[in-house]
Structure formats: structure tokens, C-alpha cells
Amino acid sequence: MRKHWIAASALTAASLGAHAQDSVTLYGRIDAGLEYVNGLKDGARWRAESGDWGTSLWGLKGSEDLGGGTQAIFKLEEGFQIMTGEMGSSGDLFNRYALVGLTNPTWGTFEMGRSLFISNGVWDFDPFVQEAFSSASLVRGRNWPQVSNSFNYQSPNFYGFDFAGQYALSNSTNFNGASNAGTPAALATTGRAAGAQITYTKGFLEVRGLYDEIRDGNGQFSNLFAFSREYTAAINLIFGKWKIQAAYEHLNANAVTDDGPTSGDHEWLGVTYQFTPAAALTVGGYHINVNRGGGNATLYETTATYNLSKRTFLFLTAATVQNSSTANFSLFAEPPDNSAAFNTTSQQAIQNSQNPYPGHSQTGGFAGILHQF
Template sequence: MKKKLIAASLLCSIGTFAHAQSSVQLYGRVDGGFQFMNNLQDGNGGTASRWSAQGGDYGTSLFGLRGYEDLGRGLHAVFNLEAGFQLMNGFNNNGSGSLFDRRALVGLNSLTWGQLTLGRNLFISNGVWDFDPFQQQAFSSASLVRGRNWPQASNTVNYQSPNWYGFDVVGQYAFSNIAGQFNNGRGMGAQLTYTHDRFQLRALYDEIRDTNGRFTDVFATSREYFAGANVFLNRFTISLGYTHMAAPDAPAPDFATRADHYWAGVKYQATAVWAANAAVYHVNVPGGFGHATMFELGTTYNLSKRTFFYGTIAYVKNSANQSFSVAAIPSDSLDNPPAGKSQTGAYIGISHSF
């Protein structure tokens, strides 16, 4: 009888342990290399070239913690803390001094109903990443929209659905957290994706409002509409993207109220360790603000599953009154070429994930 009681007690203990089991994972990426850019403004009416040591050209250097606790019946408590940093000086990426500037989330995950989280997160417009031939590198689809599609957002509620017959849905809402000013600084968006063995499609809408609750900057506080497609053909992946941005509250005619961004590219997985990319990006800003086209080539070579070398070169050609850079930088930065001038940029580096 005693043996049966002991056995029953052990079984109950094992069941309790399994029901409450949890996991915490440390992960990250470290990325560094060298960069060249020409036609940078020198502040005195001339231009100059620059060679520099750079971190994060291929992808942001970061570290994070993520984990879950099994609550039973397919339900988990989840969290994610993630910080970005500049490898070359160790500083926080956004300069705000916040520790977890990319993600600081807690929530619940259900195998049946999906995942709901609260906290700071990458803004939903980062969803263009999967359809960018250069995966939002320093020179990429972010360049000709001045980084409009890679910000973070605080005070968010995020929902990620399970996969339903190839479809999945993402929704995000970012509160202003200001009494009596519901719209001021508010953000929101929704994303629908369909994934098949041979192709993937995505539609996305988002909006970012300024501190007065208005859409006043086409590349910062605006509405954004995105459609993208990936086609998988053995060793080739063909990527297509279109983004329309609207800032109806921008004071025309001095400031642009809309812009259209297109791209097409291909990735070729030549061998198990070597791949090459090529893409063309184009932005048009109606209302006499001009246009720009960027051409880009890149390659990666894997040393292991977690470490690889990379190299990328890009060239942007601006119309007479535009000054886009090959990099995703604000319009007032001296790293933009003078209006009507072209710019070439290149970088090489090494990236390691853990």
C-alpha cells in the first residue's frame, strides 16, 4: 500500500512539474565591418567621401531574452526583452538611454487563438522586411523612404494569429498615453499574409500620427499602404514590393503630401554557403518634389550556421531637386548628397548570431 501511495505521489509531482515548466533563452546578433560613401556634404558647399568602421550594416547588433511558462491546455505566458546597440562604440542604438529599445513585451500565447502581448515593440511597418531583397540592411527598401518602415513603438497592444489554411493576421495599436489627447503620437496597423510552398503575399496598412495627432510628414508621420509578393523558384527568390505613403495634413505646396515606392529584386542561393542578391528601388514624390532610383548588389558567404561574411554595393541616382542617400537617413543629414547628385555606397562585414 505504501509503495502505491509513493508511486502516486511521484506521478503527481511529475505532472505538476510538467504543467509549470518554463524556458528562458538568451539570444543576439553581433555585426561589424567597414563602409564607404561618397558625395557626402561637407557643410561648406562641397562634398567628400568617407571610409568608416561601422556596426549593423547587415543587421542591427542586439541581445535579448525571451521565454515562456506552460500554463496548461495549450496556453503559455510569454515575454521578450530586446536591446539594440552600435557595435563600434557600445552605445544604445536610439540614443534615448532606454535599455530595451526594441522590445519589452509580456503576454499570452495560445495554440488555438494566437498571441497577445503588451509593451514596446517594433512598429508593424517592419513587416516589409520579409519582402525586401536586402532584408532592411543599411542600404535597402528603408533608404528611399528615410527609414519610414523600421521604427519602434511604445505602449502597444499586439496580436499575432495562428496560421489558418495559409493565412495569418497581425494587428498592433500604440496608445498615446496622454490625458485628453487620444490621437497625439498614436500609431496603429494591420497585416494580412498568405503563405504557400511556391509564393507568399502580404498586405499591410499602418499609420503614425505626430504629437498633434496629424499626418504632417510623408516619411515620418503618415499613412502607409503596402503590398508585397515573394515567389520561390528552387534556388531563386523573386521579391516585389509597393508602398504608398500619404500625409494629407502636410502644408502643401512646400511639403510633399504623398510618395510611392516600388522595388523588385532576386536572391540566388548558388550553393549551401554562398548567395547573391540584386535589386532596384524607385521612389516618386509627386508635386514637383522629384524622384530617385537605387541599384544594389550584394552577397553572403556562410562560415557556419551562425556566422557569415557579407558585402553590398549600392548606387542612387536623384532627379534635379532630390537628395536621397543610399542609406536610410533624415532629409536634413549632411550624409545626403547635394540635390540632383548621385551617391555610391558599399560595405563589407561579418555577422554572428547566438
């Protein structure tokens, strides 16, 4: 009996010791305010906003010490609309992250599950940090999707360099995507997705090169803003109170079967000045040019932020997008009017999109408060 008691006590102590080294963190951010936009097809609009500066979200992340510097880790994260309490646009629980993996300071971090796509790596180089009006706008959301069934790796830093890679399986019988390949529905289904990025950081300089690809249900690059290859080169320069950010992106889709564009060039430049520890101002712009008569557009923007504390700040953003005669890019990361994202080509769907009419401009702004916890 005494041996059983000693063994049980040892197991209990070991269990308590293990739990003492575990950690689970609840975190999130809440963004809300007021938005105004004119140049919509049906005129101007005022509305309450949730997520214009940054997606409102909450999440759980945790780790368990496995010894030797290795930890088991997990991350669960969901976006939501604070104005209505609804979950994010996909309606899924943990629609942003649902990951489990291992991390070690020597060999890096490996995770599996649902994740933001690697193209979101432009966030670090976007002067407007992927606000509602940002680097995603003129590529119609191409650089901020999520992927399921993904395998992700992030290396440690070696002499200023670090590497990240991602591969997302389609989990379908034909490997690429939809098992009913060749049908219109298959063309609207995401197949395999993959990407890699390398970053160099030293002192005032940060440079990143990124390649990513998203295939349709047939394994093809059939839509410039949905199923395509993307090449990105980006740079950050920080001098005292000044931060300069610039990037160039090239998009290519070589299997477009309709009259849509097959190539696009997207670039941006922004400057941030930190007036005081609490107040900052950013000015900048984005430009895109697409082939096959898709035209070009330029988005000009400015944002002011004021920190009320380390976790709460006020924001004010104003922007305008100017379209050439054949272009109809929106301030928002809006799909084309004939996009399969609407699941219809009806005139009602076109009318309800946030794109302006071709050749028309769009101007808007939003202001609010963001709190992080």
C-alpha cells in the first residue's frame, strides 16, 4: 500500500510540475467606430463600422514545456463583428487560426491547421497595416485570405535572416481541389496553396521577398485576384521618428479562360511620422495596373492615431481611389462585380457590390477606437 501511495504522490507531483510550466492566454482586440463612403453605385453611405482599422477578434494561445527548449503550442482565433456580435464573414468558429505544433529556439516553429495565408506577410510592410483601405484594396483581397489544411514553418533568425514556408492541401480526391473538376463550381473552389518568404533585418533596415500561389479547383491559375501567383519585394526603413515603407507586387494568372486580366503590377509607398509617443501620422498611396483593358487605379490615404494607453488608441483615416476609364477598384478589398464570390452574375449582385462604376472615383473615411486585451 505504501508503494502505491508513493507512486501516486510522485505522479501527482509530476503532473503539478508539468501544469506549472503550461500557459494559456486569452487575447483579442475590439475595433468600432463610424464610416462614410461616397462613390458607391447607389450614392453615399454612413454606417457603424467594426474592423475598419483592424479585425475585431478574440483568441486563445498556449504552450507546454516538453524539455530541451521544445514546447508544444496551440492557437485558436476568431474574428467577429462587434456591432452585431456575429462571427466573421465565413461563419466558422476559429475562422482565422486553429493551429497546433511544436517550437524550439534552435530549429524553429512548425504548426498545422487553419491559418492566415502566407501572403499576409505584407502586413509588416503596409504603411496602413491592412486597414479596410490598404494594400489589400487594389488587389481585391488577394493578399489577406485564410487557408485550411495548412502546414507552416518559421525559422529562427540566422545572422539577420529568417525564413517562413507554408503548404495547404486541398484535401480532395483529385489533390488540387474540387473532385468535380471541370464544372463551374470547381472553378470557384480553392485548391492547393503554397508560399515562402525570406526576411533580412538589421538596424534601421528590414527587407522581405515573398512568393505565393493559390490554385483553383482544377489546379490552375484562372483568376488574377483569386487563383494566381504573386511575387512581392518589400522594404522598411526606420530613422528616429520616421518610418518609410514601400513594396512592389506582381500578380500572374496564366489560365484565365474569359476576358479577365492575366497580369497586374501593384506598388505602394508610405511615410509615418511619430510626433510624440502618443501621436502619429501616416500618408501614402497604392497604385495598380492590370492588362486586358482592366485599367489602372491609384489610392491616396492618410491615417492619424492617438494612444490613450498602451492598449487603447483612437484612429482617423481618410482616402480616395481614382480609377481610369475601364477600372472600377474600390477603397475596400472588393471582388470584381462578376466574381464567383457572389455566387451569381445577376444585376442585383453587381448593384450591391461596393465597387464604383468604371471610371468613377470613390472617397471615404472612418474614425473610431481600438482596444487590445
